[in-house]
């Protein structure tokens with residue numbers, strides 16, 4: 001029997017996780033196209049935190065979070081360095097009752113899966129993990145030593161390597177320039193290195209999807225939010241304690257060598273605020289720089305309130321990335337009105353967490369037509385009434 005031919009556009013963490021999962025089916029022939037290097041898009045700009053109970057995903061999606069975490073831990077076990085795990089632990093600081101409640105539920109879920117996790121209200125206990133904390137307005141903090149952050153570019157490269165080991169094809173420096181259509185159906189891709197026929201094409205082009213999807217006459221409800229990262233040099237150039245992954249409701253931070261990686265929390269972004277969000281060309285992003293004073297000022301005002309000792313930090317460098325966010329900040333997965341063209345996009349600020357589950361569930365759907373709960377919850381059709389998906393080239397209000 002002929003194999004089902006699947007083309008994947010984009011070699012970020014989502015596209016590579018999908019390609020790897022597709023390569024596990026011996027009746028699927030998968031080919032991934034990446035216009036640059038593997039993991040060089042949003043994935044390269046990421047913090048890579050995959051925390052057991054920060055507030056990035058609703059608890060309803062706990063299995064997605066757990067599967068993501070366990071996938072990278074197992075990847076690291078299989079090949080040292082394959083996922084670049086830095087097990088720093090995470091401190092989730094709770095400044096209001098809503099976050100406190102969320103964190104306590106998260107702790108219970110993490111414990112039920114066998115991880116160590118605790119909720120502290122004693123300032124002495126909290127300061128053990130973050131000595132610079134200002135306890136004013138802090139109700140308590142959740143702590144786990146079991147998680148930390150990964151290197152998503154490494155993980156994407158490992159997925160790509162495992163894909164080719166399983167017989168899949170990975171074409172880097174190969175740009176998808178057009179889609180081949182037969183009536184309303186996508187039947188292949190035109191790249192700058194030639195044309196390919198496919199039974200199914202999956203768009204996993206992250207923030208580029210806004211432009212890629214126009215080639216099949218779709219205007220997708222994806223906005224770019226500015227993910228502006230600043231690398232701070234702490235006072236005295238080096239901290240005298242191990243900096244954990246630190247999650248506050250409005251910002252987060254993690255160690256980066258002796259420096260501190262700090263960024264505004266993605267769920268605080270307002271898609272209607274042009275300082276936060278818009279539709280921009282991701283090809284114009286530079287490896288470093290491009291950040292706005294607005295975000296640095298915001299982060300320093302947060303530090304003033306939360307950790308004033310760190311205010312004397314210097315700025316080493318910064319970068320700007322675009323998160324691809326649908327209006328509900330959850331991915332768009334599965335079928336579109338164009339037959340043969342599917343989506344694995346819109347992972348926004350959670351693509352590293354979500355990539356493994358998205359890859360697994362999309363592959364299962366392509367292989368057997370079985371929709372997981374994730375795919376059932378997150379189809380493109382949930383936006384059909386709110387947005388005109390055929391109004392190509394227009395920017396509608398989120």
Ligand SMILES: Cc1cc2nc3c(=O)[nH]c(=O)nc-3n(C[C@H](O)[C@H](O)[C@H](O)COP(=O)(O)OP(=O)(O)OC[C@H]3O[C@@H](n4cnc5c(N)ncnc54)[C@H](O)[C@@H]3O)c2cc1C
Nearest residue numbers: 010012014035041042043046047049176206321351352353
């Ligand atoms: C600063 C920052 C911090 C973050 N922190 C976290 C975090 O802590 N935890 C977390 O889970 N998530 C985090 N995220 C989000 C996460 O990084 C993204 O959700 C994830 O990387 C998206 O992966 P992707 O594969 O969808 O997109 P991308 O990584 O952008 O991959 C898309 C790929 O498609 C390629 N492409 C585009 N067009 C074409 C074409 N025509 N032909 C061929 N290839 C094409 C691009 O070159 C690119 O490599 C963060 C993001 C940023 C920016």
